[in-house]
Amino acid sequence: xxxxxxxxxxxxxxxxxxxxxxxxxxxxxxxxxxxxxxxxxxxxxxxxxxxxxxxxxxxxxxxxxxxxxxxxxxxxxxxxxxxxxxxxxxxxxxxxxxxxxxxxxxxxxxxxxxxxxxxxxxxxxxxxxxxxxxxxxxxxxxxxxxxxxxxxxxxxxxxxxxxxxxxxxxxxxxx
Amino acid sequence: xxxxxxxxxxxxxxxxxxxxxxxxxxxxxxxxxxxxxxxxxxxxxxxxxxxxxxxxxxxxxxxxxxxxxxxxxxxxxxxxxxxxxxxxxxxxxxxxxxxxxxxxxxxxxxxxxxxxxxxxxxxxxxxxxxxxxxxxxxxxxxxxxxxxxxxxxxxxxxxxxxxxxxxxxxxxxxxxxxxxxxxxxxxxxxxxxxxxxxxxxxxxxxxxxxxxxxxxxxxxxxxxxxxxxxxxxxxxxxxxxxxxxxxxxxxxxxxxxxxxxxxxxxxxxxxxxxxxxxxxxxxxxxxxxxxxxxxxxxxxxxxxxxxxxxxxxxxxxxxxxxxxxxxxxxxxxxxxxxxxxxxxxxxxxxxxxxxxxxxxx
Numbered sequence: 001x002x003x004x005x006x007x008x009x010x011x012x013x014x015x016x017x018x019x020x021x022x023x024x025x026x027x028x029x030x031x032x033x034x035x036x037x038x039x040x041x042x043x044x045x046x047x048x049x050x051x052x053x054x055x056x057x058x059x060x061x062x063x064x065x066x067x068x069x070x071x072x073x074x075x076x077x078x079x080x081x082x083x084x085x086x087x088x089x090x091x092x093x094x095x096x097x098x099x100x101x102x103x104x105x106x107x108x109x110x111x112x113x114x115x116x117x118x119x120x121x122x123x124x125x126x127x128x129x130x131x132x133x134x135x136x137x138x139x140x141x142x143x144x145x146x147x148x149x150x151x152x153x154x155x156x157x158x159x160x161x162x163x164x165x166x167x168x169x170x171x172x173x174x175x
Numbered sequence: 176x177x178x179x180x181x182x183x184x185x186x187x188x189x190x191x192x193x194x195x196x197x198x199x200x201x202x203x204x205x206x207x208x209x210x211x212x213x214x215x216x217x218x219x220x221x222x223x224x225x226x227x228x229x230x231x232x233x234x235x236x237x238x239x240x241x242x243x244x245x246x247x248x249x250x251x252x253x254x255x256x257x258x259x260x261x262x263x264x265x266x267x268x269x270x271x272x273x274x275x276x277x278x279x280x281x282x283x284x285x286x287x288x289x290x291x292x293x294x295x296x297x298x299x300x301x302x303x304x305x306x307x308x309x310x311x312x313x314x315x316x317x318x319x320x321x322x323x324x325x326x327x328x329x330x331x332x333x334x335x336x337x338x339x340x341x342x343x344x345x346x347x348x349x350x351x352x353x354x355x356x357x358x359x360x361x362x363x364x365x366x367x368x369x370x371x372x373x374x375x376x377x378x379x380x381x382x383x384x385x386x387x388x389x390x391x392x393x394x395x396x397x398x399x400x401x402x403x404x405x406x407x408x409x410x411x412x413x414x415x416x417x418x419x420x421x422x423x424x425x426x427x428x429x430x431x432x433x434x435x436x437x438x439x440x441x442x443x444x445x446x447x448x449x450x451x452x453x454x455x456x457x458x459x460x461x462x463x464x465x466x467x468x469x470x471x472x473x474x475x476x477x478x479x480x481x482x483x484x485x486x487x488x489x490x491x492x493x494x495x496x497x498x499x500x501x502x503x504x505x506x507x508x509x510x511x512x513x514x515x516x517x518x519x520x521x522x523x524x525x526x527x528x529x530x531x532x533x534x535x536x
Contacts, residue, residue: 035235055232055233055238056238056519057228057231057236057237057238058236061225061228061229062225063225063229064229067229085230086227086234095223098226099221099222099223099226103220119222123222137219140215140219143216144216157220160217160220161221167223167224168223168224168226168227170230170231170233171231172235
């Protein structure tokens with residue numbers, strides 16, 4: 001799928017569908033492609049982080065910085081793979097993997113105390129002091145059986161979040 | 176918005192020995208089944224609501240929708256309609272367009288030959304000069320509208336000249352101003368444009384008492400506010416027309432109104448404008464095309480059809496803030512013109528939301 005093509009062929013759609021493990025229907029992929037082209041203003045085949053920030057609803061989201069880190073320089077296939085975690089057809093495991101990636105800022109497969117603190121800081125802003133955040137996090141970790149210095153890996157996340165009904169979906173408008 | 180909103184109440188004390196679940200819980204979390212009194216690691220790590228919002232914004236957001244120019248469905252796709260469409264194109268470009276250019280040129284010649292003498296010769300007789308200039312401006316606007324074969328239906332009482340009143344309208348394109356000006360010579364407040372438009376602005380529009388502003392200058396706001404106030408006080412000035420959205424929107428939505436127009440202590444007369452898309456999409460996507468191109472596009476289309484409603488004058492109700500007043504008027508205009516309301520500031524088209532918006536979330 002070249003950078004310059006502005007029309008998706010059936011072949012392209014199927015290829016992308018395979019790539020995201022059928023998380024989206026073909027219509028949704030076509031719709032998302034339109035959206036991708038809309039965001040990719042300079043037609044360079046990928047979306048620079050700036051473009052995401054020009055969406056006000058995204059820019060005011062507390063986790064936008066963490067997500068931007070993950071989204072940088074995405075081409076369409078990666079864009080779809082990123083959004084596939086939000087499809088109603090994706091598995092719980094896939095969603096938990098996504099959440100894990102958001103926390104794992106240095107992409108080393110382990111989530112440290114600091115990683116969790118960063119996300120908590122993004123979410124709470126000035127409503128909690130740094131000290132309070134550290135205390136709450138340490139307290140909650142201990143109650144769950146971890147310590148301040150332990151690293152959580154994906155399987156820990158699966159255990160912690162696994163038995164809940166995680167609702168993480170975004171609806172793709174199909175016209 | 177979920178987590179921070181609830182955490183706000185606990186900012187003073189944080190009793191860690193007995194964590195209070197109301198203080199920490201994101202609203203609507205799947206915690207109802209769990210025993211109360213314990214904040215679990217699970218709740219802290221579950222950022223899915225916030226992530227869903229972010230993904231929703233990436234996939235489709237209400238702000239970008241306001242500025243999307245939707246191309247009409249192509250109807251010329253089969254063997255019978257296509258030649259008809261080709262014929263239509265030829266007709267439009269080769270016959271209709273030159274006629275319109277001719278009409279416009281004639282209009283300009285008449286206008287300039289009357290305006291320039293009047294402007295200079297009648298320098299001493301201000302009132303007479305002003306009323307003649309007003310009629311001339313109305314005339315050239317009618318010529319403009321005729322050059323796009325504009326069919327405008329006006330509903331409601333025509334604006335009258337009274338002190339302490341301001342007109343506000345929704346904004347789709349620069350031609351909004353021309354359409355309204357055709358009926359009554361308004362004094363408008365607009366962004367200073369470069370090029371031939373700017374030239375027109377400084378010479379002719381100056382005579383009807385227009386006010387300029389520059390979006391990029393920060394101090395500009397106070398100067399403009401002062402000028403606005405002075406203008407509405409003068410009984411002899413043309414009625415003032417303001418487009419509180421601050422930018423062109425695609426005639427399906429309205430963005431938030433700026434409160435400047437509503438703080439002047441005058442009655443506000445709302446005007447709603449709705450273009451009929453079957454004939455042409457009048458939305459001027461200022462990021463995509465220059466005004467000249469936009470005009471040319473209009474002149475090579477069949478017609479510009481729109482409805483203008485002059486609505487009932489509103490005043491600030493006791494106990495209402497200007498922002499609430501602005502919202503109320505926006506409501507009235509949106510209902511009348513069948514537009515959807517969107518809670519975003521139009522200026523976000525030009526700049527990013529400031530960090531304090533994020534903090535509030």
